[in-house]
Amino acid sequence: MYVRLVDVIESLSFSRSFHVVNGRHPTVEVGLLSSGRSFTPNTVSLDPDSQLHIITGPNMAGKSTLLRQTALIAILAQAGSFVPADCAEVGIVDRLFSRVGAKDDLFRDRSTFMVEMLETADILKKATPNSLVSKSTFSSFSAKHNSTS
Numbered sequence: 001m002y003v004r005l006v007d008v009i010e011s012l013s014f015s016r017s018f019h020v021v022n023g024r025h026p027t028v029e030v031g032l033l034s035s036g037r038s039f040t041p042n043t044v045s046l047d048p049d050s051q052l053h054i055i056t057g058p059n060m061a062g063k064s065t066l067l068r069q070t071a072l073i074a075i076l077a078q079a080g081s082f083v084p085a086d087c088a089e090v091g092i093v094d095r096l097f098s099r100v101g102a103k104d105d106l107f108r109d110r111s112t113f114m115v116e117m118l119e120t121a122d123i124l125k126k127a128t129p130n131s132l133v134s135k136s137t138f139s140s141f142s143a144k145h146n147s148t149s
């Protein structure tokens with residue numbers, strides 16, 4: 001089921017709310033369906049009193065998929081599209097920062113951790129109170145304290 005949004009279309013306000021009930025990642029869902037499996041819906045609720053969420057869970061728990069799903073639903077919402085969820089209320093996001101996975105830039109002397117630090121610094125400089133940031137764990141943090149997104 002895809003739903004039309006309540007907030008982003010009807011009230012052009014920066015409400016800073018992000019409530020998605022039983023959201024799904026559309027392409028992961030289709031991929032699973034093609035092999036007879038189903039996507040377990042995720043519910044995400046961010047509001048001005050609860051803006052920072054830390055997701056923990058074992059490897060393969062679906063943390064990165066949830067981050068991607070959240071960023072994707074935010075983009076669809078800003079474009080006025082239907083979104084893959086039972087119910088969604090999404091305020092206007094002025095910027096979206098999404099970083100999932102790890103990369104390095106060894107030809108420019110930048111390790112994986114260095115790239116992560118530079119990108120995080122860039123996000124912190126550019127993000128406003130109306131921005132949405134979905135960021136996976138730092139690689140070196142992950143090594144010690146497994147699986148935090």
Ligand SMILES: Nc1ncnc2c1ncn2[C@@H]1O[C@H](COP(=O)(O)OP(=O)(O)O)[C@@H](O)[C@H]1O
Pocket residue numbers: 028032038039040041042057058059060061062063064065066
């Ligand atoms: N909500 C979900 N329902 C069903 N399968 C899922 C869901 N989220 C992820 N998966 C499956 O689990 C795999 C691992 O998900 P991933 O998000 O990479 O986990 P993590 O980041 O916690 O290690 C994905 O490749 C996908 O096939």
Ligand SMILES: [Mg+2]
Pocket residue numbers: 063064065136
């Ligand atoms: Mg992951």
